[in-house]
Amino acid sequence: MNTKNKSKITAEDLGVKKVYLESGIEVNPIYTAEDVENSNSKHEMPGEYPFTRGIHNTMYRKRPFTIRQYAGFASPEETNERFQFLIANGQSGLNVAFDLPTQCGLDSDDPRAMGEVGRVGMTVDTLDDFEIAFKNIDLDKITVSLTINGSAIIAIAMYIAMAEKAGYDISKLRGTAQNDILKEFIGRGTWIFPVDKSVKLVIDTIEYCAKHVPKYSPVSVCGYHIRESGANPIQEMAYAFCIAKAYTDGALSRGIDIDDFASRLSFNFDIYGNLFEQIAKFRGGRRLWAKIIREEYLAKNDDSCWLRMIAGGGGGGLTKEQPENNIVRSAYYALISALSGTQTMALCSYDEAYTIPTEHSAEISLRTMQIMIHEMGICDTVDPLGGSYYVESLTDTFETAIKEEMKTVDKWGGIVNAVATGKIQESVSKQAYTREMGMQTGKVDKVGVNIFTREEESKPVEFHPYNQEAADKQVEKLKRIKESRNNELVKQKLATIRKDAKEDKNLMPSIIEAVKEYATVGEIVQVMKDVYGEFKEPIFF
C-alpha cells in the first residue's frame, strides 16, 4: 500500500491513534476517492469477471442465499427419521455429520472407538448403514452433503453404491462431500494417511466423479477450520486457495479439463471479527480466485472462475460469558455474510459455546437470517457496499495480501510440504496463543469477557448422555453382517483394493465394489494403511 502518498489521510494527520486490523493492515481514519484512484474496482460489475462484486448479476434479487444449518444424529435409524422430518418441512438439502470412529476409519467394534460410537454424528460401518439412513428418501429431489474427510473416499463410494443399488442413474446424481483433507492436518485432525497419499485419494474422488458422477461436487475447501485454529483472515483465504490449487493441479494431472473441475469446486469460510475486514477478505478473495483460475489455469468458462461459498458465523467469535450477546454477534455475522455475497449461510447457535443447541436457540439462528432477508432489504440490490472508498481500498489491499501470503506457502515448499512438516500448524498455533492471551489479558476487547463483564450464575450445561445401548446394538449388527455377507467375496474385493493401491491406481472403483459386498470402513482403511502407511504428526505448538 502506498502510504507515502500525501493525498491519503493518516492517523498522524488527524492526531488520532493508529488502528490495525487483525490481519495487521493499518486502517486510515478517512478514505477518499484518492484511495481508489488506481483501483480497477470502478469498472467492475457483479456477474462479470473477476466477480469481485458477486458471481451473479442478479444475486439475492433473484433468489436469497441458501440457509443450511448443520445437525448430527447418532444412529442411521434416527438419522433417517430426522431426514424424513426435515424433508416434510420443506428442506431440500441434507447435511450429514459422522461420528469420530467413522471419520477416522475405525469400525464400531474397534477398541479405539469405545465411548465414541455415535457421539458426534452418525455411525457407519457398512453400506447397510447408508441404506438405512437414506431409506425412502428421493435422491433426485434432495441434495446430500457428507461432512467427512479422512475416510471420505469410502463415504462417497457408499453413497454412489447405495444410489446405484437403488436404481438411480448415477450420471445424474447430485450431492457434495467436504473431503478437504489438507485442512484436517491444520485443524480438526481427522487425518489417517500420509499427506501425499491423502491428497491422492481426494484426486481419486475428483477423477471418478468427473467421469461417472459429473453432477456430484466431491470437494468443499474449508478456510473455516483453518481460521478457527488461529489463522488470521488473510491466511484463511491464502491457505484455502493453496489447498484448492493442490486439488486442481491433481485433477489436471489426471487429464481433467479445468472447466470441468473448477465449476464443481466450492469453499467454506469463517466469519468473526472486524466487519469490514471480513467483507474485504471475501471481495478481494473472490477477485483473486477468479484471476488464478483464468490467468494461471486458463479456464474458458466464466463459471469456472466463481468463488462459490458457504460463509457462516463462526464459533470462534462466540462467548460463554453473557451468551445472549451471541445472538447479536451472529446477526452481525449474518449481515457480513450477506454483504459479502455468499451463496449459502449457516450460523452457530448462541448457546453453542457451552452446551448442545436447543431447538429454541436453533430457531433464533434461523429467524436471524430470515429477518435479514425479509425485513432489512438485504436482497434488494447487489453488492450494496460496492464503490465505498474504504471497502474498495481494503478489497484491493486484501487481494494483494492474500496473494503475498500464498507466496509464503510456496517458500515453504508448497502446501503439501508446509502441512507435512508442520510449518502451517506452527504458525497458526502461535497466533491462536497470541489471540487468546490478547483476549485473556484485555489487549483485545471482548464484550462480556474482558470489558462490560458482570458476575454470572453458572449455566446449566447439557451433553447428550452417551447411548451405550445404541453403540452395543451397532456392534451387534456389525457382527451379524460380518457373519451373513459373502466373506470369500469380501476378501477378494479387499485384495483388489490392495492391488490397486500398490499399483497407484484410482481406488474409487475397487472401493465401490467392496462396499457393495458390505466390506467395512475399518477393513478398507486397514488395507489402505498397509499400503500407504499412516500420517506421522509433526509435534508443533
Add this chain to the structure above:
Amino acid sequence: MKVLLSKPGLDGHDVGVKVLAHGLIEAGYEVVYTGLRKTIDEIVQMAIENKVDAIGLSILSGTHLFLAQKMKEVMDANKLNIPWFVGGNVPPLDVEKLEAIGASKAFPTSTKVVDVVNYFKEM
C-alpha cells in the same frame, strides 16, 4: 517441573491444548505434547518414559468421563502416582465427577491460562 499434555481419544480439536502449552512454557514449565489420537495406555507410557511430574488430558468430544475412568485404571495398573488433570469441553457439573474419579483438577470451558498456571504454582 515437566508436564505431559495429551489428546486422548479420537477428538482432533487441539487449539486449546496448544494454547496451554505455550502458556506453561512462558511460565517456565517444561512441556511434552503427545500429539493427537493417543490411547490412555500410550499417554501413560509417554509419561513414564519422559519422567513428567503431571499429565494433562484435553478432551472436547464429550468423552471425558469415559477416558478419565480409563486413565485411573491405567495409572493404578502402572503404579504411577503423579497428578493428572482434565481440560476441554467439560461441563461444570462434571468437574466434581472427574475429581471423584481421580483427576486432581478439572478445568471447564473458558478457564483462563493464568488460572491453570496458578494451579501449577500452588501444586
